[in-house]
Amino acid sequence: MSVAQNAFAEMPQDTAITDAAASFVETVTFADLPDEALRIGTRCLVDAFGLYAAGSEEHSVHILADEAAETGGRGDALVLGRPDRVPAAMAARVLGTAGHAHDWDDSQVSVDPAHIYGLLTHPTIPPLTAALVMAQKLGRVSGRDFMLAFLTGFEVECKISEWMLPRHYMQGMHSSGTVGTFGAYAAAAKMLGLKGDKLRWGFGIAASLAAGIRCNFGTMTKPLHVGRASENGVTAALLAARGFTADPTALDGPWGFMAVQGGGASPDKIAQGFGRTWTIVEPGVSIKPYPCGVLTHPTIDLMLRLVTEGDIAPDAIDRVTVHAGTNILKPIRYPIAANHLQAKFSLPAALSMIALARKAGKREFADAFVASPEMQAMQRRIETRLDPDIEAQGFDKMRSRITITLTDGSEIAGWADERYRGGPENPLTDGEVEDKFRSCCDGVLDAGEQQALLARLWSVLDSDDAGALAGLLYGKAGA
Structure with missing residues (x-):
């Protein structure tokens, strides 16, 4: 086998990952969401809002918020910590970076012995950020539609991460920045109701925007990877909605994302499909007790x-x-x-x-x-x-x-106990998730404001305007 042939030897031939992902995004409904996915997803929502608050205190987030406010533009969504409204993608950059600023956001779980933990994503922040800014842009998005978009992006992101070979991470890519882009895109596309060619083009746009390298771990740019994943996913959806074209099979083939950035994918895993089993339920997600890797x-x-x-x-x-x-x-x-x-x-x-x-x-x-x-x-x-x-x-x-x-x-x-605290085998209780939320909000929201936001987050499915959640946090966080 030649060197050129060997470079793509581990990418299965004739895959249809892009088509499967697009079909899933287009057809999945709220009724398809397992109760357990909604339960865990709401816990992830509570956890993430605490992290947005904690991240709002970071100097890196202040820099991004200042840049967004000074750049300005269409008033789609609030900038974290400021009264300014800016284009959705720019708001997502600030918010997504804040969510990952403490490296305290949840982690995808795998039971594959060939995997390494770094290959797996921090799955919540990119799709949740995209869903939240798009809910503000679109207006009056119900809590059910909001959670459907978030969990759709979560599932797409986790399956792509699980199916790729470990080479992606081992050669220096940061999965939360790269694969997170697809999670944010899928959430934004679901909220926009993209279908057909436009939906598939958006995956192609996202594939070319996905980036993040591990040399930046330990710097401000590491959380920016997740901010950019959130921003780029929203950008891909908005451009696709306008008819901006891209390869409609960009996750597949020798020049597709899986081969170029990951060295290939596992054919056995691809057969799992999207949404047949929901990754957030099985094998699950880890809500982190400590703000570090x-x-x-x-x-x-x-x-x-x-x-x-x-x-x-x-x-x-x-x-x-x-x-x-x-x-x-x-x-x-x-x-x-x-x-x-x-x-x-x-x-x-x-x-x-x-x-x-x-x-x-x-x-x-x-x-x-x-x-x-x-x-x-x-x-x-x-x-x-x-x-x-x-x-x-x-x-x-x-x-x-x-x-x-x-x-x-x-x-x-x-x-060390291999059943690590926060993981599916030893999860934090709801009370511990709330305690973490409060510790994150300390110095940002007072006790009454924290309780009001918690009540709205736990009852998100009853909301008739999920975008209003931003107002309970953004006006205070970092102000």
């Missing part, structure tokens, strides 16, 4: 258990050794975090928070806390090591172990 979460929980059960004071710690595989150690790449953005991809930073404060939330993932002398000193006592035995077990689970060596020479050690 999900790959760190089992290790953070382990550190919390060890220091709590052993009642270990910070001064009693001589050193901490974390053993893990490359699926964790490569993307979680900062040995010493200088700021909160780097801390989201640093095991020494996250574990230092636990050692010092026994928690790792919005307050701890702040520049002032991360840069403090205590945090900088504690990070230098924490070392990560590649464990060949863990590596040999594969990348389907987030496996790690910790050894804490105390100043008296004794050791305390343990293994």
